[in-house]
Amino acid sequence: MRIILRICAYNLQICAHGFNSVPAIFGNMGAWDIVKMAIVRRRLLANRIPDDSVYPLETWIAIKASMTAKSERELKMIIGKKAHDDIVRSDINEYQLFRLREQIRYVKENSPFYRERFKNLNADDIRTLDDIGKIPFTYPSDLAEAPMTFMAVSRTKTAREFTTTGTTGKRKSVGYTNNDLISKVDIIASALKGVGMSGNDVLHIMFPAVDAWDPSLMLAGACRVAGYGSSACSSSDIKEQADVIISSGSTHIIGLPSFIYRVTMLMSSEIDLRKLGIRKIISTSEPLSESMREKLQNAWGCSVLDVWGMTEFGLACAIECDVRDGLHTDEANLLYEVVDPDTGERVPDGTQGELVLTSLTAEATPLIRYRTRDIASMISPPCGCGSVFNRKLMKPSGRMDMQFKVGMGYKIYPVMFDEVLFSNGNVIDYRMTITKEGFRDVLTFEVESKDKSDEVRKNIVSLVSDIMEIKDGINDDLIDIPRVTFTDIGAMEYSAKAKKIVDARESFDV
Numbered sequence: 094m095r096i097i098l099r100i101c102a103y104n105l106q107i108c109a110h111g112f113n114s115v116p117a118i119f120g121n122m123g124a125w126d127i128v129k130m131a132i133v134r135r136r137l138l139a140n141r142i143p144d145d146s147v148y149p150l151e152t153w154i155a156i157k158a159s160m161t162a163k164s165e166r167e168l169k170m171i172i173g174k175k176a177h178d179d180i181v182r183s184d185i186n187e188y189q190l191f192r193l194r195e196q197i198r199y200v201k202e203n204s205p206f207y208r209e210r211f212k213n214l215n216a217d218d219i220r221t222l223d224d225i226g227k228i229p230f231t232y233p234s235d236l237a238e239a240p241m242t243f244m245a246v247s248r249t250k251t252a253r254e255f256t257t258t259g260t261t262g263k264r265k266s267v268g269y270t271n272n273d274l275i276s277k278v279d280i281i282a283s284a285l286k287g288v289g290m291s292g293n294d295v296l297h298i299m300f301p302a303v304d305a306w307d308p309s310l311m312l313a314g315a316c317r318v319a320g321y322g323s324s325a326c327s328s329s330d331i332k333e334q335a336d337v338i339i340s341s342g343s344t345h346i347i348g349l350p351s352f353i354y355r356v357t358m359l360m361s362s363e364i365d366l367r368k369l370g371i372r373k374i375i376s377t378s379e380p381l382s383e384s385m386r387e388k389l390q391n392a393w394g395c396s397v398l399d400v401w402g403m404t405e406f407g408l409a410c411a412i413e414c415d416v417r418d419g420l421h422t423d424e425a426n427l428l429y430e431v432v433d434p435d436t437g438e439r440v441p442d443g444t445q446g447e448l449v450l451t452s453l454t455a456e457a458t459p460l461i462r463y464r465t466r467d468i469a470s471m472i473s474p475p476c477g478c479g480s481v482f483n484r485k486l487m488k489p490s491g492r493m494d495m496q497f498k499v500g501m502g503y504k505i506y507p508v509m510f511d512e513v514l515f516s517n518g519n520v521i522d523y524r525m526t527i528t529k530e531g532f533r534d535v536l537t538f539e540v541e542s543k544d545k546s547d548e549v550r551k552n553i554v555s556l557v558s559d560i561m562e563i564k565d566g567i568n569d570d571l572i573d574i575p576r577v578t579f580t581d582i583g584a585m586e587y588s589a590k591a592k593k594i595v596d597a598r599e600s601f602d603v
């Protein structure tokens with residue numbers, strides 16, 4: 094039986110292996126000829142990672158720091174001429190400081206926004222990482238209000254522009270130069286090496302295609318220059334997905350977890366997915382709940398790793414290793430800080446707060462001390478995978494601007510409900526609406542389920558009622574017993590960035 098689901102925007106244009114005639118991997122840049130590809134390949138540091146590297150992503154960062162020290166006198170004076178094997182944490186700190194000062198000089202000269210914002214800031218005043226607090230923050234609202242004032246290059250040098258899908262507020266637009274894109278491809282290629290891709294491996298890319306948001310192109314480009322195969326399919330027609338995976342000889346899958354999950358749930362009743370030989374699944378662009386991870390791992394018989402990123406910083410910013418205790422970060426291109434969201438003071442590694450990111454190498458739209466609105470903490474090295482200096486990001490538990498308050502002001506966010514709803518093997522997707530009846534908050538779940546029995550309904554009500562924040566609210570009589578309605582499979586329109594929680598209350602405490 095073929096099950097075809099409604100999918101928003103269904104027009105992905107890339108297809109298996111190919112690219113021989115792709116007009117542009119990164120946009121309207123004209124045809125990529127063999128010479129250009131050879132140049133990009135030569136510039137990719139990912140291709141210099143030795144095969145015996147313990148953790149390729151960290152080796153890549155060390156190569157980048159060591160090469161910068163060779164070419165930049167200011168850094169060479171501090172850390173000397175070191176082979177990448179000899180790079181230690183303190184060298185990375187110096188590398189990041191050097192890059193940060195360079196980036197400040199660059200934006201003061203080239204970006205109208207920062208020329209104004211940093212008029213009282215001197216790059217040389219930033220002598221240690223503790224001096225970072227002297228640099229003013231950049232807020233998402235700054236970028237949303239006047240994205241063009243951030244641009245540090247002319248539009249003719251902008252190879253590509255990304256626009257955020259805007260879960261809240263105005264859309265934010267970010268540009269990338271050719272060098273920005275190559276740098277992104279480099280980190281993706283080394284991250285893929287880190288998850289074990291090599292030689293003839295093929296990455297199957299599973300995103301539902303959406304406007305102005307095309308990670309598939311970047312991923313396929315990274316595979317191409319790194320020498321891996323790639324296939325892409327945006328269809329949730331299970332036969333079509335299976336055909337592309339099998340015919341391309343895919344060994345790894347990357348994509349949006351809600352989309353992979355949906356396809357997996359529908360495919361697994363017809364095909365033994367374990368026989369398809371997928372060795373690893375990479376989940377990206379959405380929070381991955383542990384219950385969803387477990388279901389995917391059981392269905393495919395392989396581990397599922399999480400990636401975190403933001404459109405403002407080119408999506409691929411951090412990735413899990415096999416230890417799965419935090420995500421390794423791209424410290425060659427980004428500076429990670431965590432601050433107290435109320436005071437803006439930096440907090441030490443291990444303490445949760447708001448993640449603040451600084452681009453260290455960006456050319457088109459550099460963002461300095463950008464308040465991401467994501468909750469996270471940093472983990473100090475080392476890691477059980479063998480990495481010795483790379484700081485890890487503890488998975489954000491929810492976006493601050495996607496939080497809602499219920500009952501006595503308890504914070505709730507979508508991944509909290511993903512965790513419990515997807516632990517029931519029948520649930521394919523859901524939406525939740527918050528309303529108010531009298532003084533009680535009412536949580537109504539519209540659930541797309543394979544089984545619509547009373548047993549499943551009771552199980553969902555019990556799972557949701559057991560979430561601590563909800564349980565307390567029910568005990569205080571400020572939240573009603575959760576309600577569940579079922580929809581047919583396919584009746585709920587799937588959208589990559591659909592809001593899982595809709596707050597329909599007229600007024601509530603914030």
Ligand SMILES: [Zn+2]
Pocket residue numbers: 414415416421476477478479480
């Ligand atoms: Zn690790």
